[in-house]
Amino acid sequence: MKDRPAVAPAEHAARGATARGAAALSSDYYDRPAELVARDLLGAVVVSTVDGIPTAGRIVETEAYPGPHDPASHAAARIGRTARNAAMHGPPGIAYVYRIYGLHWCLNVVTGTERRPAAVLLRALEPLTGLEAMARRRGRERDLTNGPARLTRALGVDGGLDGHGLSSEPLRIVSGSHAPGEEVVTGPRIGVTRARDWPLRFWLAGNGHVSR
């Protein structure tokens, strides 16, 4: 049995974040370098109403893909602009959703960094609301959102949301907070083969919902 905070960090976030009319993060918020946005997004809440089904989760793990100078990015300089990465070249605050390994979807937030394509990958959420719907979509009760492809499945996110502005239905991100005692930790990104040592993965230490 792991130690848990007396008051779950999610409780505060859940109340404000999923409440009707909660303010979405502004485009100014995203118009910053991906490293900063990736760190600050920890604690924010993703709210989905895809298929009319409300689900929401608190962001506990992210990765930054800061620009063309990053060889691991889908918008790396050697690749340039393509149909797949078009959204990364769009305005800050829209979604970049792509298929990976032929069968999963991953959700990114496009950020600004001096007009260069950049994004933040959402790697794990702490489930807040709609857990039953998440479990139904995932086909299991556990591990609902602790992985980039798991969380898209749980929220009903797919390629149809590529380029979608994240301040409007059916997929929004609203502000949240770090709970007292929650510490941001940095480390290498998962699964990448290039720039393995760049410390661009961010997560909330001690939160039980990170991907690993």
Next chain:
DNA sequence: GGTCGGATCATCT
């Protein structure tokens, strides 16, 4: 607990 291989295909070489 851990490791291994299959699924499955758009994208890029």
Next chain:
DNA sequence: GATGATCCGACCG
């Protein structure tokens, strides 16, 4: 023709 910002079930210990 090879690769990949992953997940899952099978198998081993």
